[in-house]
Amino acid sequence: MTAKVIAISNYKGGVGKTTLTANLGALLAKNNNRVLLIDLDGQASLSLSFVDHELLNELTNQSCVRIFSYRFLGEEINYNNFVFDKFKLNNTINNKSKNNFLSLIPSSFYLTHIDSELSAELAGVNSEQIQFNFFKIHNLLKNFISPLKDNFDYILLDCPPNFNIISKNAFIASDYILIPVKPDHLSVYGVCNLIKYIDDIVKDYNKFLQNSKDKFNIISPKLAGIICTMVQIIKERPIEAMAAQMNRLTNLGPSLRKDNISPDLFKYNNGPYLFDNYMRENNNLFFRAPMTGIPVVGQQDNANPVLNKVKNDFNQILDELLDQIK
Numbered sequence: 001m002t003a004k005v006i007a008i009s010n011y012k013g014g015v016g017k018t019t020l021t022a023n024l025g026a027l028l029a030k031n032n033n034r035v036l037l038i039d040l041d042g043q044a045s046l047s048l049s050f051v052d053h054e055l056l057n058e059l060t061n062q063s064c065v066r067i068f069s070y071r072f073l074g075e076e077i078n079y080n081n082f083v084f085d086k087f088k089l090n091n092t093i094n095n096k097s098k099n100n101f102l103s104l105i106p107s108s109f110y111l112t113h114i115d116s117e118l119s120a121e122l123a124g125v126n127s128e129q130i131q132f133n134f135f136k137i138h139n140l141l142k143n144f145i146s147p148l149k150d151n152f153d154y155i156l157l158d159c160p161p162n163f164n165i166i167s168k169n170a171f172i173a174s175d176y177i178l179i180p181v182k183p184d185h186l187s188v189y190g191v192c193n194l195i196k197y198i199d200d201i202v203k204d205y206n207k208f209l210q211n212s213k214d215k216f217n218i219i220s221p222k223l224a225g226i227i228c229t230m231v232q233i234i235k236e237r238p239i240e241a242m243a244a245q246m247n248r249l250t251n252l253g254p255s256l257r258k259d260n261i262s263p264d265l266f267k268y269n270n271g272p273y274l275f276d277n278y279m280r281e282n283n284n285l286f287f288r289a290p291m292t293g294i295p296v297v298g299q300q301d302n303a304n305p306v307l308n309k310v311k312n313d314f315n316q317i318l319d320e321l322l323d324q325i326k
């Protein structure tokens, strides 16, 4: 099987993108999958959820800066050196057969400078050169991932909280896009803009391709769905204010149709799929997990009933995700 590439993205900050990526990745690996996580955010939160700061510094030379920086272009990539899997979580997974393990391409703080470097590279003296540079810059991640796809079942891309060239690379490289949303008024409002932005990227890329002599394929990533995060629960139900926002998310179709969003982006004609299951808020568990190097789904504590609930939520979220992307 060739890997399914899933981008976890929302330009809004702090909505749980990284937490979701870390936990889905760990759970997929526990369930006998070969999983690669790519940390595309210069904040390096995903990397720091698995390795400590000192180790991350040692890994700078094998960070995803290498995918994007012109300083390294043309250098031959030894993928074995690139992909890192010597972290604590893998000791808790029975990975003797190597059929199930989690690997990481870490980020580095230098990644925050890359966008301006790449923007400069997009310029050209004539339309042919502009087109050539457009495809070269926007396919950096897709081309990098391509030879890795046979080695993994799932590749998860943790996107930065903005619309930069790196996020564009992620959408272009992905088969599916998963959107985590905190169900509050402003975050829900931003979802339509995000979907419209993704739709514009896909349309622009494919349109550009029509006039191009370059041999790239059209892209057609699909939304895997919208998943609510940090949901406050009382008596096993979302609090009223959040439930109202979640309800708004069930009905984005009409507004997206007004914006002429391509229906190809969705699995269902009536718009994006909203996950039935959601990530509940639990400050204690989620705050502590990155410090231990093991995401919540990999933690053991039989005396903590909330942990079991949160782990069970993730099992159900994963089932729903796999159903959407099969």
Ligand SMILES: Nc1ncnc2c1ncn2[C@@H]1O[C@H](COP(=O)(O)OP(=O)(O)OP(=O)(O)O)[C@@H](O)[C@H]1O
Residues within 6 Å of the ligand: 012, 013, 014, 015, 016, 017, 018, 019, 020, 041, 043, 045, 159, 160, 161, 229, 230, 231, 279, 280, 281, 282, 283, 284, 286, 287
């Ligand atoms: N379900 C949750 N309950 C409580 N806290 C959470 C939950 N999910 C994530 N958090 C915490 O919220 C903060 C932001 O989460 P996270 O880093 O996953 O968001 P993000 O969308 O990746 O942020 P950024 O946009 O900065 O990349 C972190 O401190 C994380 O531990």
Ligand SMILES: [Mg+2]
Residues within 6 Å of the ligand: 017, 018, 019, 041, 045, 046, 158, 159
């Ligand atoms: Mg993040």
